[in-house]
Amino acid sequence: MASKHIIVDPITRIEGHLRIEAVMNENNVITDAFASSTMFRGIETILKGRDPRDAGLLAMRICGVCTGTHYQRSIEAVEDAFKVTIPKNARIVRNLIQGALYVHDHVVHFYHLHALDWVDITSALKADPKAAAAEALKWTDTPHGAGEGELRTIQERVGKFVAQGRLGIFANAYWGNKHYKLSPEQNLVAVAHYLQALDMQRDASKMMAIFGGKMPHPQSLVVGGVTCVQDIQNPARIAEFKSLLNKFRNFIKNAYLADVLMAGTIYADEALDGTGAGLKNYMSYGDFKLDDTGFYNSASLFPSGIVLNGDLTKLYPLDQTKITEDVSHAWYEGGNDKGLHPYDGVTNPKYTGLEKKADGYSYLKTDEKYSWIKSPLYDDTRMEVGPLARIAVGLAAGNANVTKYAVGFLTKLGKTLGLESAAPASVIFSTVGRTAARAIETELMADVMMGWVDELAANVASGDVRTWTEFDFDAVSKDARGFGMAEAPRGGLGHWVVIKDGKIENYQAVVPSTWNAAPRDYKGRMGAYEAALIGTKVADPEQPLEILRTVHSFDPCIACAVHIVDTKGRELSSFKVNTSCAV
Amino acid sequence: MKTAIVGAGTVIYQDEGIGVYAAKYLEENYTFLDDVTLVDGGVLGFQLMTYYQDYDKVLILDTITMNDEVGAIYNLPSEELLGLGSYKQTAHEVEIIEMLEICSLLERMADVNIIGIVPEDIEQVNVGLSEAMKSKFEHLINAALEELQRSGIEYKRKSATVTLEEIIEKYANPQSEFKNGYPTSYQVQQQK
Numbered sequence: 001m002a003s004k005h006i007i008v009d010p011i012t013r014i015e016g017h018l019r020i021e022a023v024m025n026e027n028n029v030i031t032d033a034f035a036s037s038t039m040f041r042g043i044e045t046i047l048k049g050r051d052p053r054d055a056g057l058l059a060m061r062i063c064g065v066c067t068g069t070h071y072q073r074s075i076e077a078v079e080d081a082f083k084v085t086i087p088k089n090a091r092i093v094r095n096l097i098q099g100a101l102y103v104h105d106h107v108v109h110f111y112h113l114h115a116l117d118w119v120d121i122t123s124a125l126k127a128d129p130k131a132a133a134a135e136a137l138k139w140t141d142t143p144h145g146a147g148e149g150e151l152r153t154i155q156e157r158v159g160k161f162v163a164q165g166r167l168g169i170f171a172n173a174y175w176g177n178k179h180y181k182l183s184p185e186q187n188l189v190a191v192a193h194y195l196q197a198l199d200m201q202r203d204a205s206k207m208m209a210i211f212g213g214k215m216p217h218p219q220s221l222v223v224g225g226v227t228c229v230q231d232i233q234n235p236a237r238i239a240e241f242k243s244l245l246n247k248f249r250n251f252i253k254n255a256y257l258a259d260v261l262m263a264g265t266i267y268a269d270e271a272l273d274g275t276g277a278g279l280k281n282y283m284s285y286g287d288f289k290l291d292d293t294g295f296y297n298s299a300s301l302f303p304s305g306i307v308l309n310g311d312l313t314k315l316y317p318l319d320q321t322k323i324t325e326d327v328s329h330a331w332y333e334g335g336n337d338k339g340l341h342p343y344d345g346v347t348n349p350k351y352t353g354l355e356k357k358a359d360g361y362s363y364l365k366t367d368e369k370y371s372w373i374k375s376p377l378y379d380d381t382r383m384e385v386g387p388l389a390r391i392a393v394g395l396a397a398g399n400a401n402v403t404k405y406a407v408g409f410l411t412k413l414g415k416t417l418g419l420e421s422a423a424p425a426s427v428i429f430s431t432v433g434r435t436a437a438r439a440i441e442t443e444l445m446a447d448v449m450m451g452w453v454d455e456l457a458a459n460v461a462s463g464d465v466r467t468w469t470e471f472d473f474d475a476v477s478k479d480a481r482g483f484g485m486a487e488a489p490r491g492g493l494g495h496w497v498v499i500k501d502g503k504i505e506n507y508q509a510v511v512p513s514t515w516n517a518a519p520r521d522y523k524g525r526m527g528a529y530e531a532a533l534i535g536t537k538v539a540d541p542e543q544p545l546e547i548l549r550t551v552h553s554f555d556p557c558i559a560c561a562v563h564i565v566d567t568k569g570r571e572l573s574s575f576k577v578n579t580s581c582a583v
Numbered sequence: 584m585k586t587a588i589v590g591a592g593t594v595i596y597q598d599e600g601i602g603v604y605a606a607k608y609l610e611e612n613y614t615f616l617d618d619v620t621l622v623d624g625g626v627l628g629f630q631l632m633t634y635y636q637d638y639d640k641v642l643i644l645d646t647i648t649m650n651d652e653v654g655a656i657y658n659l660p661s662e663e664l665l666g667l668g669s670y671k672q673t674a675h676e677v678e679i680i681e682m683l684e685i686c687s688l689l690e691r692m693a694d695v696n697i698i699g700i701v702p703e704d705i706e707q708v709n710v711g712l713s714e715a716m717k718s719k720f721e722h723l724i725n726a727a728l729e730e731l732q733r734s735g736i737e738y739k740r741k742s743a744t745v746t747l748e749e750i751i752e753k754y755a756n757p758q759s760e761f762k763n764g765y766p767t768s769y770q771v772q773q774q775k
Contacts, residue, residue, distance in 0.1 A: 043595065046709075053762035054756075054759050056759070057759060058595065061594055061625055062595070157690070195689070198632065201629065202633050202637070205630060222759060223759075227761050
């Protein structure tokens, strides 16, 4: 048989979460790929007819990781509809809450959801801790927690866990796969940071809670501003935020950035040859307002715009009216060709199932509908969103901040690769580059947040304690429409709302993973995940490590909708609670 | 014993919300000692890690897939669940069990139990519960109370009862507390 068809699918009670089907040729190179998944759907059904000021409280239930982001987007869509500009304090507080989410999310993503695609824990057990401590110094002058003694302790601890068979994550891993390229010492340094990051992430979590209030469902935002008046007027709270941020920032620089530089150097071949690049069309909605001139007027940390075909010399302005959602290959009815704009969006499910083939497995009906995700288009073009898109758009826009941090990283990479100058910017158009882009913007974010904290403290000290802008609800909510478009950690997130006589008439949310994980469109063009897999060589088809690497590099957020505990058919009857005699 | 009782699930998908309602029901109808925290986890992501790390005991109320009838209830200790998340074989994201596995690398982790119920309908978009779940709701609560008892966590029933219907209503029609603004000047005065 010349080609092989492999399926990567967690198989749960509901089809998806995220399922990838890939076709490989005789050399194990992927020639075709399909992404299918469950995705939240039907939020508009729930929001229709409600008071738009309450929409955020339900919209935040869409996702457990970006809860606060959905909450804020929903509120901002309504503010845009009402033409309300929030006060300076509210703008900075929202930036700090979102910024804390970014740095937390990106660090946890790298270490706990993605690192093991690059790092072989079992190899770390063979490392010489002394040599590993020396190795850590190659990637930063001040490595975090990577002295010989610490590394030895961690190695012994992990060794003990392995010996006890205590580690669930070891059960199904692809350890020893020949596409793992780090040395035992490099693996040990990364494993140490993996464990240290577990402790560190708690600080970032606390940061979010300082201004976000009750976690995990923040309550501190309202249409018109924020409600954490007491917190911003309390210097101790602000100082606490800054101290947590600073500690986490050191970890970002001396562990996260250093480890990404190390992996980027060792896996540089894959970055240079563009493995996992995919669409090379990048879109950023722009986010993190830097002044108080109002929604889509103010300058932002990440500029908005479009980059096409990886050409960083041209930037096209973003026009939200050009966004449509096509359902040709998604399990919905309605709309045709390039589909409808979110203001007019409809969500009518039409599930057509999978097809059982002679080998006994069920396959996606890829010629027809095969995913719960719609295929969004921008100006009839497929787009990638996320950290890589933000960096690409920032570079194309000549944005000073983005350029400084991106060039800084590429210069260091050029040095570690032994090049005469910085590594070419084109290396970011790859799976490795996507992972590096996330680290680059994390460092940028941590640094600018330090300034924002001071800006907030200074503004409050100057006597401006306003956190809310008054508006006449009855007047502004008669007939209004607006959108909250901004950048969640995973990419452009938009909420669109249509309001009539004080009630929501239509509501649509287009989330980042919709852009990235979407199926084919009406012209048969691939979505971002699908395109990124084409041409990838898989070392061992039984261990599709390379597929996971690329899909994980997008930081997929698909399980948002359904959160059931899946026992995968395991026999657990002895744990059944006998309820017949209860009550 | 520092304890977190976490209701997990997505309230916008019918029976998916049962864990969230159960945690809220316990919070409204029982009193606990100060070291017990009740959490409306929702689709709790990474924040679960902090609970696993910082608490002695974590009780998660959730839906569960199992080859068993709708409404069947299980009390699963964490050691039975490790290995099910299979980090490497799934392309999807943060889930309760994956978080457990990640935290299992730590020296010390909370004693975790998942009290799970087999749902009937987790696809319909609606804030509410199927009749099958409603009729089993009290059993789920009892299973949680039994686990608390076994772990030596004290609780007392309050005199007045908040019903399941009243709790669902709070989630079905949440009202923004400050939708007509926030009394900034008042707060400032209070501070002084």
